Every structure is written in C-alpha cells, then in structure tokens.
Amino acid sequence: GAVVSQHPSRVICKSGTSVKIECRSLDFQATTMFWYRQFPKQSLMLMATSNEGSKATYEQGVEKDKFLINHASLTLSTLTVTSAHPEDSSFYICSARSPGFDFEAFFGQGTRLTVV
Amino acid sequence: GQNIDQPTEMTATEGAIVQINCTYQTSGFNGLFWYQQHAGEAPTFLSYNVLDGLEEKGRFSSFLSRSKGYSYLLLKELQMKDSASYLCAVRDMDSNYQLIWGAGTKLIIKP
Numbered sequence: 001g002a003v004v005s006q007h008p009s010r011v012i013c014k015s016g017t018s019v020k021i022e023c024r025s026l027d028f029q030a031t032t033m034f035w036y037r038q039f040p041k042q043s044l045m046l047m048a049t050s051n052e053g054s055k056a057t058y059e060q061g062v063e064k065d066k067f068l069i070n071h072a073s074l075t076l077s078t079l080t081v082t083s084a085h086p087e088d089s090s091f092y093i094c095s096a097r098s099p100g101f102d103f104e105a106f107f108g109q110g111t112r113l114t115v116v
Numbered sequence: 117g118q119n120i121d122q123p124t125e126m127t128a129t130e131g132a133i134v135q136i137n138c139t140y141q142t143s144g145f146n147g148l149f150w151y152q153q154h155a156g157e158a159p160t161f162l163s164y165n166v167l168d169g170l171e172e173k174g175r176f177s178s179f180l181s182r183s184k185g186y187s188y189l190l191l192k193e194l195q196m197k198d199s200a201s202y203l204c205a206v207r208d209m210d211s212n213y214q215l216i217w218g219a220g221t222k223l224i225i226k227p
Contacts, residue, residue, distance in 0.1 A: 044159070044217045093159075103147065103207060109157070110157060112156070
C-alpha cells in the first residue's frame with residue numbers, strides 16, 4: 001500500500017526556536033496532504049489542508065503565521081512551527097490522499113514535539 | 117452542527133468479541149471510517165462504510181445505518197495486540213469533504 005513518511009519522529013526544542021516537520025509520500029503523488037495535532041487522550045484536530053502549488057487552507061483558530069505550511073512538490077509537505085512555546089508541545093500527524101483513495105487512508109508516523 | 121459520539125473506554129477479554137459504537141450528526145454525510153491508533157503512533161485505516169450494511173474484513177467488521185446515524189466496529193477473536201484506541205470519523209460534504217473525528221474509544225484487552 002501507499003506509504004507516507006514523516007520526519008522527525010521526536011524532537012525537543014527550546015522555547016522561541018522553530019521546528020520543521022516533513023511529510024513525504026514515498027510511492028505516490030499526493031496533491032493534498034493534511035496536518036493534524038493531537039493532545040493526550042484527545043482526538044485528531046485538523047490544523048490545515050496542504051495543497052501542492054498553492055497556499056494551505058487553515059482551520060479556524062490555527063495561526064497561519066505560526067504554523068507555516070509549504071507543499072512545494074507532489075511528494076513533500078512541510079510544517080514549520082515558528083517561535084515555539086511549551087503549549088505547542090503535542091503530537092503532530094500528517095496524512096495524504098493517494099490515487100484510488102479519496103480519503104485520508106495513509107498517515108505518517110507522527111512527530112512528538114516537546115518545547116522546553 | 118457536527119457531532120460524533122463514541123464511548124471513552126471499553127474493556128474486553130482475549131478471545132472474546134467486542135462491539136464499539138459510534139453515533140454521528142452531520143449535515144452532509146459522505147462516508148464513515150474506522151481507524152486504529154496505538155499509543156504514540158499514527159492512526160491506521162481499518163474500514164470504510166458509505167452504504168447501509170455490514171462490511172467484513174477478517175476479524176474486523178463495520179456496520180452502518182445512515183437513517184439512524186449509527187455505526188459499530190465489531191472485533192472478533194480478540195488478541196492482546198488489539199489493545200488500542202479506535203477512532204470513528206465521518207466525511208462531511210458540507211465541510212469540503214473533510215473527516216470529522218470522534219474522540220476515540222480506548223479498548224483494553226485483558227488475558
């Protein structure tokens with residue numbers, strides 16, 4: 001099946017720094033990728049929809065200047081958490097729609113971000 | 117509005133059968149999905165229902181009743197590795213076909 005690779009799996013950063021998370025579709029082209037955030041014991045919260053070659057669509061309440069999304073190619077989307085604060089500590093997950101699946105069938109491994 | 121309800125936690129015995137229910141309210145229903153998520157890992161897709169009825173896939177089956185806004189995931193011959201959270205998600209046409217996620221049901225399997 002299709003594979004989505006997310007990197008890094010874990011990252012610890014200092015407050016005020018920026019962190020970049022990559023999401024790659026390894027064996028298919030993904031015109032649309034999705035970025036989620038999940039707090040402990042809570043469900044997935046969609047942050048934004050990343051569209052190749054165009055601006056991301058952010059959900060209400062998500063600061064686009066803080067969570068920068070770039071989808072420069074059909075196989076790569078990146079999420080950059082800028083000026084991170086401890087409250088940004090969370091589990092970030094990407095997913096993609098692959099050919100033959102018009103829904104988010106495949107997820108990356110997730111990134112555990114801890115801001116200290 | 118949109119709303120998805122599923123039990124917070126369930127406990128079952130190894131080798132037994134468990135049914136996890138999900139009720140939903142959405143204005144533009146376009147399919148219901150079940151995912152399994154182990155702690156600290158990303159979700160993995162289990163099943164998809166868009167028409168009423170039962171979809172069977174090995175030990176897992178999923179049922180949908182659109183008129184009742186109801187679905188269940190049935191897990192048979194439970195194994196310890198089935199201990200995980202099970203997420204119900206509904207695709208909503210009126211929300212640009214996004215998935216609306218339930219909070220998940222934590223399933224604990226006991227020997």
